[in-house]
Amino acid sequence: MSNRAWQFLQADATALPFADSTFDLTLTSPPYMDARTYGINAQRGCAAWVEWMLKVVAECQRVTRGPVIIIAAGVTRDRNYWPGCEGLMWEWWKRGGDCHLYRPCYWHRVGIPGSGGKDWFRADVEYAMCFKRPGKLPWSDNTACGHPPKWGPGGEMSHRIANGARVNQWGHGGDGPSCIARLADGSRDRRPRPSHAAMTKGEWAGKCGNGSRRTIGEHKAGGYDLPILANPGNLIHTKAGGGHTGHPLAHENEAPYPELLCERFILSLCPPGGRVLDPFSGSGTTVATAARLGRRGIGCDLRMNQCELGTRRLLTPNAKAKKKPAAVTEMKLVEDVGLFSFAAGGGEVRRGI
Numbered sequence: 001m002s003n004r005a006w007q008f009l010q011a012d013a014t015a016l017p018f019a020d021s022t023f024d025l026t027l028t029s030p031p032y033m034d035a036r037t038y039g040i041n042a043q044r045g046c047a048a049w050v051e052w053m054l055k056v057v058a059e060c061q062r063v064t065r066g067p068v069i070i071i072a073a074g075v076t077r078d079r080n081y082w083p084g085c086e087g088l089m090w091e092w093w094k095r096g097g098d099c100h101l102y103r104p105c106y107w108h109r110v111g112i113p114g115s116g117g118k119d120w121f122r123a124d125v126e127y128a129m130c131f132k133r134p135g136k137l138p139w140s141d142n143t144a145c146g147h148p149p150k151w152g153p154g155g156e157m158s159h160r161i162a163n164g165a166r167v168n169q170w171g172h173g174g175d176g177p178s179c180i181a182r183l184a185d186g187s188r189d190r191r192p193r194p195s196h197a198a199m200t201k202g203e204w205a206g207k208c209g210n211g212s213r214r215t216i217g218e219h220k221a222g223g224y225d226l227p228i229l230a231n232p233g234n235l236i237h238t239k240a241g242g243g244h245t246g247h248p249l250a251h252e253n254e255a256p257y258p259e260l261l262c263e264r265f266i267l268s269l270c271p272p273g274g275r276v277l278d279p280f281s282g283s284g285t286t287v288a289t290a291a292r293l294g295r296r297g298i299g300c301d302l303r304m305n306q307c308e309l310g311t312r313r314l315l316t317p318n319a320k321a322k323k324k325p326a327a328v329t330e331m332k333l334v335e336d337v338g339l340f341s342f343a344a345g346g347g348e349v350r351r352g353i
Ligand SMILES: C[S@@+](CC[C@H](N)C(=O)[O-])C[C@H]1O[C@@H](n2cnc3c(N)ncnc32)[C@H](O)[C@@H]1O
Pocket: 011, 012, 013, 014, 028, 029, 030, 031, 032, 038, 042, 250, 253, 255, 256, 257, 258, 279, 280, 281, 282, 283, 284, 285, 286, 300, 301, 302, 303, 306
């Protein structure tokens, strides 16, 4: 029995050697349309890419009970944008039945913007498409990467009434005729609305105590539950490119993405101790991040040298890493996945083809 929380396996993403619903989350980045060949003819035209990716997504969804997150972008050729990602989501949605989507997220690749050419705008973002089964996600913590709310609790929203006057607009109506916020003595109420008062982290911690929710009853009987963390939204900014991927070995893959991007999805969509799959694992960024965050990661790549690269990466601590791996012990991967046998104490790479 191994205590390793990760594994690499040579496999084709359209025929994964796993049982149905083996993973909690799939997070991956396939070869983009008409981009790199990876030495295995992996570039495809727009329509061919969509057809192929429909097979990949269906296979990933089969082995994953939670969401399947695909990082990708379209390309522009001869001043003509190829809407492969949009086409993929549209075709998936049209299938209906078990083929559902969540609104995509957008990855802002700070530091490596694309070129828009001489007459168009630069490309700063890529899609993080979310393919899923119907209904609620089996596990999610959508504020896991959230920040303390910036504004204090505001109670009633400001709004207009039938005669056009504004209510609950303390201090923001100025002296204009629409402002009816007056104190008992008839003077204007110039206090800022509580929701318009920025809070410092310390003030917020004071309100939320030791992290438990606290109800305040300022505005209504029954009170108001203070949110502890704000929803971080669907635009993810991370530095990308040289020095920002999370490990020097990442650059032995042609197109690595950063560990910070993986963090958002793994912390938010895979429970602690759960299983994450990357069917296009390359240098092993997803698997390395999963292992660091106390999840179990499995990476597959068609190229054996990439499976070996992932293994080397996981066995080589990043001397410059600011974030140290969480202690991962007694992960019963062999038993759980029922596929691999490990050399005692070591992660293993398996030739599958
Ligand atoms: C964009 S790279 C992934 C990079 C990875 N996210 C990282 O951070 O290093 C895509 C990878 O997909 C692999 N690949 C291409 N076709 C494949 C297939 N049909 N099945 C599995 N892997 C494939 C390539 O070998 C390449 O390493």
